[in-house]
Amino acid sequence: MYRLELDRTMCISCGTCIDLCPELFEFAEDELSSIKGVEISDLQKLEMEDPICSRDAMENCPVKTIHLYKDDEELK
Numbered sequence: 326m327y328r329l330e331l332d333r334t335m336c337i338s339c340g341t342c343i344d345l346c347p348e349l350f351e352f353a354e355d356e357l358s359s360i361k362g363v364e365i366s367d368l369q370k371l372e373m374e375d376p377i378c379s380r381d382a383m384e385n386c387p388v389k390t391i392h393l394y395k396d397d398e399e400l401k
Contacts, residue, residue: 327376328394331369333357335390345385346378358390 336357342350353359360369383391393400
């Protein structure tokens with residue numbers, strides 16, 4: 326099982342995560358990135374079976390605000 330975390334307090338609204346992974350990310354009304362279908366909060370979390378494109382978004386985020394875990398171990 327994978328867990329995707331987005332720390333929205335660090336987001337600079339560059340849109341890289343949305344460009345690379347539109348299946349999971351979108352801009353919220355406050356113009357910060359958000360995980361689709363997850364309640365807006367400073368730290369968003371999503372459990373998922375398949376990380377799809379989230380790793381690309383994590384690796385390319387310029388401020389490293391996206392974190393991906395597999396079985397509670399952070400992927401780098």
